[in-house]
Amino acid sequence: MSDTPKLLAESIRAAADARRPLAIRGSGSKAFYGHALQGEALDVTGHRGIISYEPTELVITARAGTPLAEIEALMREQGQMLGFEPPQFGGGGTIGGCIAAGLSGPRRAYAGSARDFVLGLRLLDGRGTDLSFGGQVMKNVAGYDVSRLATGSLGTLGVILEVSLKVLPLPPAELTLVQEHSQAEALRLMNTWAGKPLPMTATCHADGKLYLRLAGAQAAVKAAAATLGGETLAGADVFWRDLRDQRHAFFAGDSANNLPLWRLSLRSTTAELTLPGTQLIEWGGALRWLRSDADVMSIRKAARGGEGHATLFRGGKPGTAVFHPLPAALMKLHKRVKQAMDPAGILNPGRMYPDL
Amino acid sequence: MNAPVQKMPVDLERQRAVCAALRAFMPAQNVLFEREDVTPYECDGLSAYRQVPMVVALPENEEQVCAILEACHQMRVPVTARGAGTGLSGGALPLGNGVLLSLAKLMSIISIDPASRSARVQPGVRNVSISEAAAAYGLYYAPDPSSQIACSIGGNVAENSGGVHCLKYGLTVHNILKIRVATIEGEIIELGGGGLDSAGYDLLALMTGSEGLLGVVTEITVKLLPRPECAQVVLAAFDDVARAGQAVANVIAAGIIPAGMEMMDQPATLAVEPFVNAGYPTDAAGILLCESDGTREEVAEEIARIEQIMADSGAHLVRVSQDESERLRFWAGRKAAFPAVGRLSPDYYCMDGTIPRKRLAEVLRGITEMEKKYDLRCANVFHAGDGNLHPLILYDANDASQLQRAEDFGAEILKLCIDVGGTITGEHGVGVEKIDSMCVQFRSVELEAFHALKHAFDEHGLLNPGKAVPTLQRCAEFGRMHVHAGQEKFPELPRF
Numbered sequence: 051m052s053d054t055p056k057l058l059a060e061s062i063r064a065a066a067d068a069r070r071p072l073a074i075r076g077s078g079s080k081a082f083y084g085h086a087l088q089g090e091a092l093d094v095t096g097h098r099g100i101i102s103y104e105p106t107e108l109v110i111t112a113r114a115g116t117p118l119a120e121i122e123a124l125m126r127e128q129g130q131m132l133g134f135e136p137p138q139f140g141g142g143g144t145i146g147g148c149i150a151a152g153l154s155g156p157r158r159a160y161a162g163s164a165r166d167f168v169l170g171l172r173l174l175d176g177r178g179t180d181l182s183f184g185g186q187v188m189k190n191v192a193g194y195d196v197s198r199l200a201t202g203s204l205g206t207l208g209v210i211l212e213v214s215l216k217v218l219p220l221p222p223a224e225l226t227l228v229q230e231h232s233q234a235e236a237l238r239l240m241n242t243w244a245g246k247p248l249p250m251t252a253t254c255h256a257d258g259k260l261y262l263r264l265a266g267a268q269a270a271v272k273a274a275a276a277t278l279g280g281e282t283l284a285g286a287d288v289f290w291r292d293l294r295d296q297r298h299a300f301f302a303g304d305s306a307n308n309l310p311l312w313r314l315s316l317r318s319t320t321a322e323l324t325l326p327g328t329q330l331i332e333w334g335g336a337l338r339w340l341r342s343d344a345d346v347m348s349i350r351k352a353a354r355g356g357e358g359h360a361t362l363f364r365g366g367k368p369g370t371a372v373f374h375p376l377p378a379a380l381m382k383l384h385k386r387v388k389q390a391m392d393p394a395g396i397l398n399p400g401r402m403y404p405d406l
Numbered sequence: 407m408n409a410p411v412q413k414m415p416v417d418l419e420r421q422r423a424v425c426a427a428l429r430a431f432m433p434a435q436n437v438l439f440e441r442e443d444v445t446p447y448e449c450d451g452l453s454a455y456r457q458v459p460m461v462v463a464l465p466e467n468e469e470q471v472c473a474i475l476e477a478c479h480q481m482r483v484p485v486t487a488r489g490a491g492t493g494l495s496g497g498a499l500p501l502g503n504g505v506l507l508s509l510a511k512l513m514s515i516i517s518i519d520p521a522s523r524s525a526r527v528q529p530g531v532r533n534v535s536i537s538e539a540a541a542a543y544g545l546y547y548a549p550d551p552s553s554q555i556a557c558s559i560g561g562n563v564a565e566n567s568g569g570v571h572c573l574k575y576g577l578t579v580h581n582i583l584k585i586r587v588a589t590i591e592g593e594i595i596e597l598g599g600g601g602l603d604s605a606g607y608d609l610l611a612l613m614t615g616s617e618g619l620l621g622v623v624t625e626i627t628v629k630l631l632p633r634p635e636c637a638q639v640v641l642a643a644f645d646d647v648a649r650a651g652q653a654v655a656n657v658i659a660a661g662i663i664p665a666g667m668e669m670m671d672q673p674a675t676l677a678v679e680p681f682v683n684a685g686y687p688t689d690a691a692g693i694l695l696c697e698s699d700g701t702r703e704e705v706a707e708e709i710a711r712i713e714q715i716m717a718d719s720g721a722h723l724v725r726v727s728q729d730e731s732e733r734l735r736f737w738a739g740r741k742a743a744f745p746a747v748g749r750l751s752p753d754y755y756c757m758d759g760t761i762p763r764k765r766l767a768e769v770l771r772g773i774t775e776m777e778k779k780y781d782l783r784c785a786n787v788f789h790a791g792d793g794n795l796h797p798l799i800l801y802d803a804n805d806a807s808q809l810q811r812a813e814d815f816g817a818e819i820l821k822l823c824i825d826v827g828g829t830i831t832g833e834h835g836v837g838v839e840k841i842d843s844m845c846v847q848f849r850s851v852e853l854e855a856f857h858a859l860k861h862a863f864d865e866h867g868l869l870n871p872g873k874a875v876p877t878l879q880r881c882a883e884f885g886r887m888h889v890h891a892g893q894e895k896f897p898e899l900p901r902f
Contacts (some may be wrong), residue, residue: 066697106655107762129661158602165608166580187760188573188792189567189832191615192847193875194838194856198579198611207607219661225733241521246543247701269703282434317600319522336602355583357600374605379593384606386862391855403606 054097055180061092062178062209066394069205074205074398076115079142081365084204084401086183087373094146094209101212103187105130109169109186111214114146121145126219135252137294143392146210147182152202155254155294159244159318159333165201165220167216173200173208174370176392177308186214205398206406207391221265225275226286229260230365233322233329240334241319248274248312254293255331256300263290293332300330301338310366311347312340323352339363346370373402381405411702416460417503424461427477432470436511438462447488447506452496452551452839454755454803456823459500466511468586468594468624475622476592478505484868485590489529489561492553495837497565497617497873504689507622509560515539516625522600523630524583529623533567536628545630548575551833552741560623566615568833570666570740573791574699575631579614579832587613587624590864594624610618611858617835618870620863633774634699638666639733640708642716642725643690647671648767650692653719654790655763657696659716662708665699667791671770672797674747674785675739681746684739685732687723694790695719695736741757743787744798751783751800756810759823760794760832772822773797780815782808794832795823821846828874836874844874845881853878 065072067271071089077182081087098115105128112121118138125131132282133157136148149171154163170184184190184197200207231239236255240262243250275282283289292298301311309327317333327342342349348360351361359374376384381403388395388406399406421439428437438444439461448456460483465471469854478485481885484504491498500506512528515535519525520543533554537546538597550569551557556569563585568577575581584598597610604610613620644650650669657664669692670678675686686693694716698708709726716724727733748753761769770786770826777784783800797819801812820830830843844853856875877882 104764106659106761107764108658109762152603152608162580163603163746164574164690165611166576175855179855181852181855185827185829185853187828187832189568189760189789189794190829191833191835192829192831192844193836193852194616194620194859195566195579195611195614196606196855196859201611202603203607203609219658219663222661232593241523245520245523245543245632247635249701249704250629267704267707270701273701273703315599316600316602317522319519320600333602346815359599359601359605361605376606378593379589379595380606380609383589383595383609383862387607387609387612387859390858390862 053176055357056099058092058094058209058211059174059178059180060103062174062176062396065090065396066177066224068244069394069396071399073394074150074209076144076147077117077142077148079139080147082368083151084169085404087398089396089399092209095144097211098144107186108217109214110217111186111212111380113212114144114210118145118148124222129220130217130221132167132215134158134164135294136164137296139295141295145213147211149201150203150205150210156254156290159253159336160251161218165198168197168201168213169216170214171197171200171210172212173210175208176394180211181208184214188216204401206388206402208397216302223262223268223271224265224286225271226263226283226289227275227278227280228283229280231257231260232258233331236331237319237322239337243278244318244334248278253289253332253334256298261289270394292396298330300328300341308345308365309341310362311364312342313361313363314338314340314349314353314356314358316353316358320356320358325349325352348375376403412832420503421460423565424481424483427481428461428463428474431473432463432465436464436466439466447491447500450488450491450493450496451497452823452837454496454501454809455496455499455838457502458499460503462506462508464511465809466505468512468588471507471509471512471622471624472592472634473593474505474507475588475590478868479592479828482866484871486870487564487622489558490532490556491562492557493561493565493835493837494523494758495831495835495839497835497837499838500871509622512624518543519628520545521554524627525630526625527559528625528626529558529563531559533557533559533562540630541633544633547628548631548632549578551615552744559628560624563614563623563626564616564618565835568788568789568794570668573667573790574663574665579611581629581728582610582614582629584631585610585613585623587621588624588749589621590866590868598627615835617837617874619860619874620869624707634665635701637697637699637733638705638707639666639695639697639727640709640712640716640774641686641725641736642694642696642721643687643708644692644694644721645690647692647770649720650694651763651766651790653694653716653721653744656715656719657712660711662711664696664712664791666695666697667789668695669693669788670740670743671786671789673783674743674787676749677785678739678746680712681749682738682742684735686739690723695740710812734830740787747785747798747800753801753803755799755801755816756817756834757799757819758794758831759820759828760792760835761799761823761826761828763790765826765828769822773819776815776818780811782811782815784815789832792832793828813828813884817843838873841873841876841880842884844876845884850878850881853881
């Protein structure tokens, strides 16, 4: 196991010398996400295991190939959790893949994103150099924040070896309420509540129903539930887990016959989208899932209207740009950043944008 | 801190050329070069370092910022951006051959959107002004560095500033949604967006805390949070700092993330108490302030638990603030710690290491040893929740030997922070002050990666050169040959 970084580094160096692209591969749970991988597979799942976990320091450090499920089970024993509620699509996923994809779950709008919880990374850059950034402490402003830069870069800036994350305590009490509302009314309510000191940790609007998860001290949850009203949802854990892992009925059926799934990340107060298809809303209105065969241009235009961006999350016509196109000046900078970290351009080329 | 005041003679011809280039698009009174006009900009909050800039530019809008950068880029003149000049690491120390770009005139709050809970502000806006303007909507901006009444939000972004509430509410990077940045070529790019993430690389995170080396922030959209319904603070006194440290761990182990958790050692409380009468027991080896905020129910439940944990952890005195004025008085002592210590001594040198909390007792013991070694006193205030330690070394700058000892003392504290698994700076930044300690914290491979990233943004190295990231050459010279784990740090470099 201790040789794995060395072997990976050798593979990267050889590939860089030959300018041969590498396709970094974890558990494959998010293989659908982004453009198709090209090049020789670089399997990183062998590099696994929790290196240190100290509940009272609120920090966990694990090797990239460690299954998310293993990490979460261990933390649960200590009454803690990953605050950003990362998806485990298909029940799989490694911590390295989780950070490389940078995706966050239902709690994101209320507790923070994957990158918000990243404290440090050890990674191999495109020359096979073994680098460590950040650390295992909450506050650290020494050097550029490469750890957060690499979060969500889909392996295009480096092969993650180790991840250090801030963790949070599990809330003592949790309760989910359900109310019936139109989408417009749900958007208004979610934004109004978010401006009030309520112990809210997740929201979702689907099929005319607004789900709100309250969490915190028992008395606070009870008081908020009484103020907000609505039916208490039985089996709430399963509901939020299914939403997080896209097993909710809205996401069901991933066959070629289904409509493409779009992810629009917008200003939370953006008015109801008038695009054809069905929608599911999360993050207090800041995340809109759309199943639609609307043309790409109109979806991207709607995203721009909400000061955000649209990702073709699953399905769609081959050749469609998965990620929202960047303005020229920004793309130029992206290319230079990629060049700095991976000069030979061999790490997951094209997974995010054709030029990276 | 060795006051390396550059006495470089001003290149008058170059100065004239730069002024002329800037005055082509700016009012003459906003381009300063006369000695008495530029001297106020010679240092920031780290006043041991001073350097009069060649030219000071005071743009009034984003277009002028871009034009200044474009002109400097063309003429290959280095540029140092400056906010309110309150930084403690010398990040805004000017260059004798450079332009000091003050963002002080960009000070308007452009808009507040209570519905989406965000505010668009210019970089020169003071941190506290945002919360004051948002108060009408029951909202506030969470990061609250102790200098918040003076420091600017642009400077906060450049330094990724924290504050006493960041364990629960995060640092600047967690509380901004979007920034507009002028590149050294004078182009504007937007990072982040109206939503909670954006397409492409997270350059917003990279830019935050980059100390003015990658670009100049011209506008910031910050996240606003609902003001907590109420807050209460527990004051607990311990006769042993290790026990106080354990109490902090016990609070976290109980599943509580306090809104603030601060520790002060006895030298600090002794300095503060006569100054503000906060009600601190000065016979204690250390005191803890632990705050809970949220809904009334939440706070009542949490405060009761914290009180119990403090008692169980061996506190010999536990008091809970009974009303808002008492809560503010408990905090007033902590907030006055720096000026209070400043009254004890002609000068003090504030350090900013972060350590894993469990190593606190060991680090404080180490600092006590160093007090003897360097024959200087040191008071400690500590953001205990997140492990950020601020030792305040007392010295007299008029005594050259004390200044040298204070500097060596500080460097040894930072070395100790790294040795226990921490970092040389939690929130003040590297600037010029800790640039040599960067050579201890990072290996040459990481420093090379930093330089490569810098090059991606600023090919000619014109943005705030000499700060934040040392050259490998400098590290080799600084050397004092830090040998770590039996390995030389920079084996590839020649030694001098």
